[in-house]
């Protein structure tokens with residue numbers, strides 16, 4: 001288990017380039033299974049989950065050509081389906097959440113698929129019902145017997161397009177069902193589809209491969225099945241969660257930071273939510289400039305009541321940035337209620353922030369009130385463990401703003417989603433040592 005030793009109180013200065021988007025990469029890389037032709041993908045983030053998924057595809061016989069540090073050509077012309085029966089597949093696929101999205105392409109192209117219960121952040125119950133209900137609507141047979149190796153098995157000898165209303169606007173669920181539907185016979189309509197930029201990017205890539213999809217960007221997707229898809233090239237958007245994390249980091253450390261090439265139109269309400277915390281941002285072309293700010297004051301609602309920041313399916317505010325907003329509010333002036341509606345164990349990390357001196361009341365597993373300290377009291381460095389990716393980075397932000405030295409254990413969690421974060425932040429003034 002690796003750790004970060006963080007010396008707090010260092011200001012950042014300069015420019016940082018966000019990595020390619022983690023959650024987009026996981027969908028896009030699974031989609032290479034849909035064709036036997038080469039698919040070239042650019043701006044791939046060098047993070048643990050993505051590296052693990054690429055390795056897994058390699059083990060399945062997908063040919064990998066590393067064209068540069070961030071570009072890979074994939075060719076799935078000789079996939080070894082018997083690998084799916086092995087212990088190695090089970091262990092590797094179970095190590096990340098994104099692997100579940102191999103199922104849709106496997107069903108579409110090879111008529112069957114299996115996946116162990118996927119990993120990912122332990123942030124509460126993480127159902128897969130939407131995925132399997134969707135596959136069943138397309139005519140697949142689903143089987144899960146915990147006694148039989150713990151695999152979800154799906155058989156789809158004859159996928160047929162249909163109308164379906166998803167039980168939740170699940171991000172990975174929509175991607176999975178969409179990838180199964182593009183090669184199914186006839187018309188599939190997916191209502192209550194998730195429509196994050198990750199999914200919009202996936203749809204655009206599938207269209208370039210020859211798929212027929214309308215309603216892209218909305219919660220109603222219509223797919224006319226085709227019999228084959230061809231190869232393509234795809235470039236990942238910058239990671240909007242990293243961009244939000246850098247905004248929070250700059251504010252908490254009183255740093256002046258330019259976040260480069262943010263693809264601002266794809267950020268939805270993210271900049272506005274940080275602005276509601278009182279943080280000044282300037283959009284300069286496609287960059288976000290965060291000036292050094294000694295103080296920032298949380299807005300109230302129009303009627304004067306306390307601000308609430310809550311997550312919601314896109315175009316609402318992404319749950320993956322709530323932990324960052326929470327930590328950023330610690331040194332604001334004013335009070336904010338953070339309401340994490342989707343996940344039930346994602347706010348427990350606030351106990352570490354409280355130990356550092358933050359004024360936070362955990363109201364229940366879904367809600368925490370942050371009483372901003374307006375820098376009257378500085379956080380103090382402590383030893384802590386990172387429970388999940390976003391809590392991990394929130395703790396890193398807290399440690400970077402604190403007096404003294406902090407140790408953050410279990411930084412493998414951070415590495416799942418943030419590429420070389422220590423090196424990149426040290427280059428602009430942070431003091432983080434990987435132990």
Ligand SMILES: CC(=O)N[C@H]1[C@@H](OP(=O)(O)OP(=O)(O)OC[C@H]2O[C@@H](n3ccc(=O)[nH]c3=O)[C@H](O)[C@@H]2O)O[C@H](CO)[C@@H](O)[C@@H]1O
Nearest residue numbers: 023026097098125168169170171172173313319320342343
């Ligand atoms: C690999 C990947 O892409 N992971 C992301 C993906 O996970 P993932 O696709 O696994 O998450 P889902 O979108 O399926 O659901 C996330 C949670 O939100 C709940 N839920 C979902 C939809 C809804 O309309 N109402 C609702 O309450 C679900 O019950 C679940 O607890 O989307 C999540 C929600 O944006 C993000 O946190 C994860 O980073």
Ligand SMILES: C=C(OP(=O)(O)O)C(=O)O
Nearest residue numbers: 097098120121320389390
């Ligand atoms: C929850 C997340 O990831 P995963 O779904 O991969 O666990 C995340 O990226 O914040």
